[in-house]
Amino acid sequence: MKNNNAGRLWTIADACVYLQCSRSHIYTLMKIDPMFPTPRRLGTAIRFLPTDFERYVIGHDIEVAK
DSSP, rough: OOOTTTTBBBBBHHHHHHHHHHHHHHHHHHOOOOOHHHHHHTTTEEEEEEHHHHHHHHHHHHHHOO
């Protein structure tokens, strides 16, 4: 079965679902967390690479375990 998200950029709503947080928290993380995935701008739209979030979550899990 083919993954429908392959090659697709995520919206802020997608990031919210993945991180299980609110839109406002995503914007806060974008401002205060230097490790947070860098947004890609498409005109006025903000998009993210899904793989950046996988690395972000894994990186935070490693930091918590230390």
